Amino acid sequence: MDNFFLAIALVLSFLVLICLYRAVFGPTVIDRIISVGVVGTKTLIVLLLMGFIYKRMDMFVDISLLYAILSFIGALIFAKYFVRKGVL
Amino acid sequence: MSILTVVLNIVVIVLISFGVFFFAAGTVGFLRFPDFYSRMHATGKCDTLGVVLSCAGIALYALHDGLSLGNILVSLKIMFIAVFWFLGGPTATHALLNSAFNSGILPWTKDGKAIIEWPPK
Amino acid sequence: MRYIVSFIIFFLLWVIWSGKFDFFHLSLGVISCILVISISHDLLFQRSNFQKKDITETVRFIKYIPWLLYQIILANIHVAKLALHPRMNDLIDPHIIRFKTKLRKDMSLVTFANSITLTPGTITILIRDGYYFVHAIDMKVAGDLPGEMEERVGHVFMEDSDG
Numbered sequence: 001m002d003n004f005f006l007a008i009a010l011v012l013s014f015l016v017l018i019c020l021y022r023a024v025f026g027p028t029v030i031d032r033i034i035s036v037g038v039v040g041t042k043t044l045i046v047l048l049l050m051g052f053i054y055k056r057m058d059m060f061v062d063i064s065l066l067y068a069i070l071s072f073i074g075a076l077i078f079a080k081y082f083v084r085k086g087v088l
Numbered sequence: 089m090s091i092l093t094v095v096l097n098i099v100v101i102v103l104i105s106f107g108v109f110f111f112a113a114g115t116v117g118f119l120r121f122p123d124f125y126s127r128m129h130a131t132g133k134c135d136t137l138g139v140v141l142s143c144a145g146i147a148l149y150a151l152h153d154g155l156s157l158g159n160i161l162v163s164l165k166i167m168f169i170a171v172f173w174f175l176g177g178p179t180a181t182h183a184l185l186n187s188a189f190n191s192g193i194l195p196w197t198k199d200g201k202a203i204i205e206w207p208p209k
Numbered sequence: 210m211r212y213i214v215s216f217i218i219f220f221l222l223w224v225i226w227s228g229k230f231d232f233f234h235l236s237l238g239v240i241s242c243i244l245v246i247s248i249s250h251d252l253l254f255q256r257s258n259f260q261k262k263d264i265t266e267t268v269r270f271i272k273y274i275p276w277l278l279y280q281i282i283l284a285n286i287h288v289a290k291l292a293l294h295p296r297m298n299d300l301i302d303p304h305i306i307r308f309k310t311k312l313r314k315d316m317s318l319v320t321f322a323n324s325i326t327l328t329p330g331t332i333t334i335l336i337r338d339g340y341y342f343v344h345a346i347d348m349k350v351a352g353d354l355p356g357e358m359e360e361r362v363g364h365v366f367m368e369d370s371d372g
Contacts, residue, residue: 008105038115120292186335
C-alpha cells in the first residue's frame with residue numbers, strides 16, 4: 001500500500017504544479033487567491049498520505065488539521081481585505 | 089493476509105482514486121473555464137468532494153492494524169477534517185465571490201446580460 | 210440547560226483532539242471549555258431552553274443529509290463532465306440569476322445557501338432583502354431553482370408552522 005500512497009502523492013503534487021500556472025499568470029487577483037486555496041486543499045491530502053509513509057499518523061493529522069483551518073481562514077481574510085482596500 | 093485486509097485495501101484504493109479523479113477534474117476545469125466565477129464552480133465543488141472521499145479512504149486505512157484507542161482517535165480526527173472542509177469549503181467560495189461581486193466585477197456571459205430575473209415571466 | 214449541553218459537546222471534542230486521559234490534561238480541558246462557554250454561550254444554541262421541536266428539527270436535518278449527499282455526487286459528475294468535455298465553450302452559459310425566497314430564519318437561509326453552493330452548477334453569491342443572487346453555469350441547472358430543495362429546507366426547519 002505504501003507504493004500506492006506514494007503514487008497518489010506524486011499525482012497530487014503534479015496537480016499542484018498545474019494549479020501554479022493560474023497563481024503566476026492569473027489575469028485577476030481573485031484567480032490567484034483561488035489558486036492558493038486549491039493548492040492548500042491538495043497539500044492537506046498530501047500531508048495525510050505522508051503520515052502513512054512515515055508511520056507517524058498521530059503527528060501528521062494535527063498538522064493537516066491546522067493546515068485546513070489556516071487555509072480556510074486565509075481565504076476569508078483575503079476576501080475581506082481586498083474588498084476594504086478596493087484593490088479588485 | 090486475511091480476507092478482511094484485502095477488502096479494506098480495495099475499498100481504500102477505490103475511495104482515494106475517486107477523490108483524486110475529482111481533484112484532477114477540478115484542476116482541468118480551473119484551467120479551462122473562461123472567468124473566475126466559472127472557475128469557482130470547478131474548484132469549489134470538485135475539491136470538496138475530493139477531500140471528503142480521500143479523507144474517508146484515509147480514515148478507513150488508519151484502522152488497518154487493529155482497533156486500538158490511538159487508531160480510533162486518529163480516524164475520528166480525519167473524519168473531523170472532512171466535516172470541517174464540507175462546511176468550510178462552500179463558505180470560503182461564497183465569501184470570495186461575494187467580495188468580487190461587491191467590488192462590481194460582473195461575470196463573463198454570452199449575451200451580455202449579467203443579471204436576469206428568475207423565474208422568467 | 211444550553212450551558213450543560215454545550216459543555217458536553219465541547220468537552221467531547223477536547224478529549225478527541227487531545228488524546229490524553231490523565232488528570233492534568235482533563236482539568237485543562239474543563240477550564241478552557243468553561244472559558245469558551247462563558248464568552249460565546251449564545252452561538253451554538255439561540256434559545257435558552259429546549260423545546261420539543263428542536264429534537265424534531267435535528268431528526269429532520271439528519272434525514273436531509275443523505276439526499277444532499279446524493280445531489281452533491283450528481284453535481285460533481287456534472288461539473289467534471291463539463292470540465293473534461295472537448296466542446297466546453299458551447300455547453301456553458303453562465304449567468305447570475307436573482308429569485309425571491311420564502312425562507313425567513315437565519316439557520317434555514319444558511320443551510321439553503323450552502324446546499325445551493327454544493328449542488329449542480331450553482332453558487333450563492335449574495336442574499337439581500339430576501340433575494341438570492343445565484344451564479345449558474347448553464348440554463349438547464351438554473352431551471353431547477355428554487356424548487357425542491359427550498360421545499361425540503363423549509364420542511365426541515367418548520368418554516369410553515371411558525372415564524
